[in-house]
Amino acid sequence: MVNKNYISKMFITLILILSFPFPVIASEYACTIKAILKLNDVGLYTTHGWAANYMNRKFFLDRETGKVIGTTALKARLTNFNKTSSPKILLNDKETSSYKVVTIFEEKGQFSSLRIYENADSAEKPYSYQTAVGMLLTGTCVENTSK
Numbered sequence: 001m002v003n004k005n006y007i008s009k010m011f012i013t014l015i016l017i018l019s020f021p022f023p024v025i026a027s028e029y030a031c032t033i034k035a036i037l038k039l040n041d042v043g044l045y046t047t048h049g050w051a052a053n054y055m056n057r058k059f060f061l062d063r064e065t066g067k068v069i070g071t072t073a074l075k076a077r078l079t080n081f082n083k084t085s086s087p088k089i090l091l092n093d094k095e096t097s098s099y100k101v102v103t104i105f106e107e108k109g110q111f112s113s114l115r116i117y118e119n120a121d122s123a124e125k126p127y128s129y130q131t132a133v134g135m136l137l138t139g140t141c142v143e144n145t146s147k
Contacts, residue, residue, distance in 0.1 A: 027143060029061040029116060031127055033073065034139035048135050050077075061114070061141070065089075066101035068114075077133050080112045087112075105132055116141050 036051040048054075057073035066087035068080045080087050080103045090100040097119035103112045110132040117126045124140035131137065 027063045028069070029063065029141040030144050031059050031061060031141035032139045033057050033137050035137070037136040037138070038134060045136060050135065054137065063099070077131060077135065080114065080132070108132070
């Protein structure tokens with residue numbers, strides 16, 4: 001005969017497990033930096049002086065929040081959020097080809113903008129990322145799904 005106390009404990013455990021949400025599968029982009037540019041005095045993009053520190057490094061973007069959540073480069077220069085400013089994902093019903101994120105850092109008078117061209121035919125999607133410190137990064141992103 002099965003112990004009623006055991007069944008009660010198992011039932012309570014099952015209810016507790018089911019009352020907490022299951023882990024959500026988050027989608028993120030892993031982006032490789034292929035060019036680091038700056039706008040020069042005559043209005044042309046040229047290679048940035050910090051290029052060697054960023055070339056072929058990666059940063060990761062959480063698609064749900066628009067936040068750069070990690071990087072293999074110098075994080076402070078790639079960050080697109082802080083305690084008072086968060087990225088805003090821009091949606092446009094007429095244009096579904098790009099994932100766009102903008103952050104306004106009002107306290108510093110800065111902004112960042114990121115655009116991933118999701119309609120590219122390959123798994124690698126081209127992007128451009130204007131950082132808050134004025135660097136223009138370009139390269140490709142690959143979508144990952146992780147827990």
